[in-house]
Every structure is written in C-alpha cells, then in structure tokens.
Amino acid sequence: MSDRERGQSEGRRQEETEEQRTDAVETDTDLDALDDLLDEIDEVLEENAEEFVKNYVQKGGQ
Amino acid sequence: MALHKVLGTETEYGIVVRGDPGFNPAVASSLVVNSYPGERVKVQWSYEEESPGRDARGFGHDTYGLIDPEGAVVNSVLSNGARLYVDHAHPEYSGPETYDPLEAALYDKAGEVVMHRAAVAASESAGRQVSLYKNNSDGKGNSYGAHENYLLSRETPFGDVIRYGLTFMVTRQIFTGAGKIGKENDRPDADFQITQRADFFEEEVGLETTLKRPIINTRDEPHGDPSQYRRLHVIIGDANLSEPQNFLKLGTTALMLAALEDGAIPDSLDLADPVEACWQVSHDLSLGRPLELDGGGTATALELQGRYLEWLSKYVEKELDEPVWRQLIAEWERTLTMLSTDPDKLSDTLDWVAKKRLLEGYVERDGLQWTNNKLRALDLQYHDVDPERGLYSRLARRGSMRRLFTDEEIAAAVSSPPTRTRAYFRGRCVSEFAGSLVAANWDSLVFDIGEAHLKRVPMMEPLRGDAALVGKLLDEAEDAADLLRRLEG
Numbered sequence: 128m129s130d131r132e133r134g135q136s137e138g139r140r141q142e143e144t145e146e147q148r149t150d151a152v153e154t155d156t157d158l159d160a161l162d163d164l165l166d167e168i169d170e171v172l173e174e175n176a177e178e179f180v181k182n183y184v185q186k187g188g189q
Numbered sequence: 190m191a192l193h194k195v196l197g198t199e200t201e202y203g204i205v206v207r208g209d210p211g212f213n214p215a216v217a218s219s220l221v222v223n224s225y226p227g228e229r230v231k232v233q234w235s236y237e238e239e240s241p242g243r244d245a246r247g248f249g250h251d252t253y254g255l256i257d258p259e260g261a262v263v264n265s266v267l268s269n270g271a272r273l274y275v276d277h278a279h280p281e282y283s284g285p286e287t288y289d290p291l292e293a294a295l296y297d298k299a300g301e302v303v304m305h306r307a308a309v310a311a312s313e314s315a316g317r318q319v320s321l322y323k324n325n326s327d328g329k330g331n332s333y334g335a336h337e338n339y340l341l342s343r344e345t346p347f348g349d350v351i352r353y354g355l356t357f358m359v360t361r362q363i364f365t366g367a368g369k370i371g372k373e374n375d376r377p378d379a380d381f382q383i384t385q386r387a388d389f390f391e392e393e394v395g396l397e398t399t400l401k402r403p404i405i406n407t408r409d410e411p412h413g414d415p416s417q418y419r420r421l422h423v424i425i426g427d428a429n430l431s432e433p434q435n436f437l438k439l440g441t442t443a444l445m446l447a448a449l450e451d452g453a454i455p456d457s458l459d460l461a462d463p464v465e466a467c468w469q470v471s472h473d474l475s476l477g478r479p480l481e482l483d484g485g486g487t488a489t490a491l492e493l494q495g496r497y498l499e500w501l502s503k504y505v506e507k508e509l510d511e512p513v514w515r516q517l518i519a520e521w522e523r524t525l526t527m528l529s530t531d532p533d534k535l536s537d538t539l540d541w542v543a544k545k546r547l548l549e550g551y552v553e554r555d556g557l558q559w560t561n562n563k564l565r566a567l568d569l570q571y572h573d574v575d576p577e578r579g580l581y582s583r584l585a586r587r588g589s590m591r592r593l594f595t596d597e598e599i600a601a602a603v604s605s606p607p608t609r610t611r612a613y614f615r616g617r618c619v620s621e622f623a624g625s626l627v628a629a630n631w632d633s634l635v636f637d638i639g640e641a642h643l644k645r646v647p648m649m650e651p652l653r654g655d656a657a658l659v660g661k662l663l664d665e666a667e668d669a670a671d672l673l674r675r676l677e678g
Contacts (some may be wrong), residue, residue, distance in 0.1 A: 164584075164587070164589070165547070165550050165551065165554060167587075168547065168567070171577065171578055171580075173570060176562040180565045180569070182210040183203070183569055184327055184329060185278070185279070185331045186331050187214065187278030187333075188278070188325075188331060188332055188333025188334060188399070189276070189333060189336070
C-alpha cells in the first residue's frame, strides 16, 4: 500500500468511526436501550456466578 | 529525528477449564497452544539472544537460582509473525512487530481471534470447555500482564525514560484502564476502579515483572542490535478490548517516547509519590483527585495528560505530520475533553466506562451490592474471548462500541504478517517454508535444509525484512535452501 492509499484507507476508517459513534449515541443513551442490553446479557451471564467467581483463580502471571 | 517507533504487544490470557476447578493451568495452557488450528510452525524458541535478566541500569540481577520456566514449554510462530506460547501458567500471544499504533492495535485484536480458535480446538480435544479471558486480574490478588514494547535508540539515556516516563505512565491510566470491581494487594477499599493493574504496582523502577512490579520496567533485552537499540518493556497497562482505546494507549505512549528522544518534552512533571499516585488515579472515578507534585502544588491526572497533549500536538504538527498521528491526536483530544465533561459518554470507547455502565445498570435494576457475585462474574465475562459469551463482543456487535477495524481486516491480520517490519519475513517463512523452519526468535530464524549444520538467519534490524526488501525474493524462492542461497547472494 502506498502512503497515499494508506491515508485514504485511514480517512475511510475515520468516517466509519464517525458513523458508528453517532449510531451508538442514538441507540444507547436512553434507558430503554440499557434495559434491552441488560436483558440480552441476562441470557448469556454465567448461570452459577458464585461458583464461577470462586473457581476463577489465576496464579503465576507477570 | 527520533528512531521510528516499531511497537507490539504481548498478552497473557486468563484460563479456566469448566467443570474441573482443580485443573493444572500450565498443562491447560499447553493444550490451548498445541491445539491452535491456524497456520503456524511449532518451533524451538532459541534463547541465545534473549536475556530477560539483563538490567538497563547496567547491573545484573539475582534470579534466585530459577531457570527460565519458559524454556521447557511449547512455542509456535504464526503466519502473521506472532508468537503463541505458554508463559508460566497462561497462554500468551505476542503480536508481531508493527509499524504504527493502528497496526499494533489491529494485530493485538487478531490475537483475540487466535486465542478463541485455540480455545475451541482445545475444548474439543479435552472434552471440557476451556475458556480464555483477555484481562489482567482474578480479583483475588493475582495479576497477569498485558505488556507493550517500543523501540528506542540505544543513545537515549535510560534515566530520561524514567524521569519523563513515570508521570506519563501513571496519568495515562485514565484512558488505558479496563475497569475492575474492588481492590487488591492491600490497597484501600473501592467498589469499582479504573484499571485492573494499578493496585499491583509497588516500585517506581525495577527489573521485576511478577512481584513488586515497577511503573518503569528496566528489562534490557532489545531483540535487535544491542549497540543501536533498546526496547522499552511497558508492564503497567491493562489489556484492552476496545479498539480505539488500544490505539490510544499504544499511540500516545509511542508518541511520548518519540518526543522524548527528540527533546520535545519540556517538563518531567514529577509527582511527589508516583507509586501512591498510581493506585490513587485508578481509584478516583471522579477524575478530580489532586495529585501532589514534587516541586509543590497539585494537579489532576486529567490536567497532566492535558499538558502532554498540548506538547505532543505541536510535536506532531512539526515532526510527524502523517494521517495516523493526526488521527491519534484527534482521538486523544476527544477522550480528554469527554473525560473532563461527561465521562459516561465514553462508554463506546473505553473498556472501564463500558463495563461500569453495565455494572451500574445491574446495581440499579436488581438492587445489587457491588460485592455481589453476579457483578463479579459480569466483570470477568466482559473479557471472555468467545464472541457469544464475551460481553465486550456482545456490545461491539450491537454497535455500542466504536470500531477501528472491520472483521475482514482482523481475519486478514490473523493469517498475514505486517508488511513494513521484519515480521513480514518471519510470517512468510512460516507460510511457505514451514517444514524447514526449526527454531525462531524475534531476531533470528533457524532452518534445517538437510545439510550437516542448521542455518541461522539473523534479523537484527526491526525494519529490515519488510515486503519492499524481501517480498520478491520470497515470491521467487523455490524452497528454503533456494531462499538461503538468494539471501547469501
């Protein structure tokens, strides 16, 4: 990729980012959207939270 | 002009084997690394050029008789130039050397896909589900790292890195944190804090990475020509899932180091006590806590970051007027402005704000205490690399997190190397001469071409071995022996 092509591709990314930012603000700032989101998370949250948290032990890291 | 800031990341992932709480993490991590189904070569990682015990301040370090525990475990090099291996008790992905922070963030994101694919394959062969987490704390006093690496000139006095780096590293936490419930390591109580790592930092400067962690790590292991280069090994950051946040973390730090080498940082902005300030910044959700300055007076982390932004914006205008750095300055400016006016609006950009929003939603809706296990489980699950279970992934799929990369770009970065660093040569050799590649390191490859002796190809220059230099040669080489003949010729 030439520098110019890179510049264009980055410009495009910036534009996409702008669009997504607008979307996120529109869909998620109101409380209904948060409720909706929490409902979705309810479906995938660990079923046995207590056991999961208890067993999550990570020794020997940097 | 500062040395080009070649950079990369290395991330240890948390690991769980479901239904087997007594699992051996080293064995499970080996299973994960061995199971990865993507293009790679299992190699011996050669250690003659590595010296993690060497200290940048110029004196050796007592390893207490410990032999490097990495030596005996499985290693592989991927076709994207990354290293996938077992580090202590965690699977680790060390991304390839990249040319700029946008590319570094992309290849770090590719690592999540690599880890997910490895976990799926490991689960199949184990008959139990193996889950991996891109986070840095188990909430029980154990931390594991997400390290960053930046190329520095050997001429840069390490004392300058310490002097100018301390305040920057402490204050950047306001936008590098991945968020965590509670406190660890005997720090004061907190419902929620900005970073996963801050509680674990106990020294300003040092060689350790597993205990008494220092804000500035002095490991002097350049992975290149030691007469020309240093590699700054940054251990204080959190692993980030948010793409713009990772870009911001890597980009501001690379820029700071470039400006430091060019003498463009006019003041070291010394804190009276950087170690205390480290956890204080992380615990301060109001972002308004004044930090004591060494020369008297106070300033908030946000104010101090504002100073860096001011200096580095000018530096980019004058010295680095390229799209990637302009994008970085815009992202940085936006982030600091929103942190000072309405931080909650950054729930689409910063992991800690996104996670806090979810947790507060549960606190409010279900009337939960912050110590509730459901919230702690959610805190962990934010980082699950499985796109179905991981809460970051769920948010991203709903359009609630800003993205910098498409899924296609990430998939390409899983299989193909960056084109502008020596990682290109490494990755292409994995794709095309896998059968002849027997050992690797960041700065060399070793081939067995059926002769009496193995052939070692040194790669001591991080920017040599890029597509412009060796692309045609790799296209034309018929086999590894032919490649080596052409390299010698």
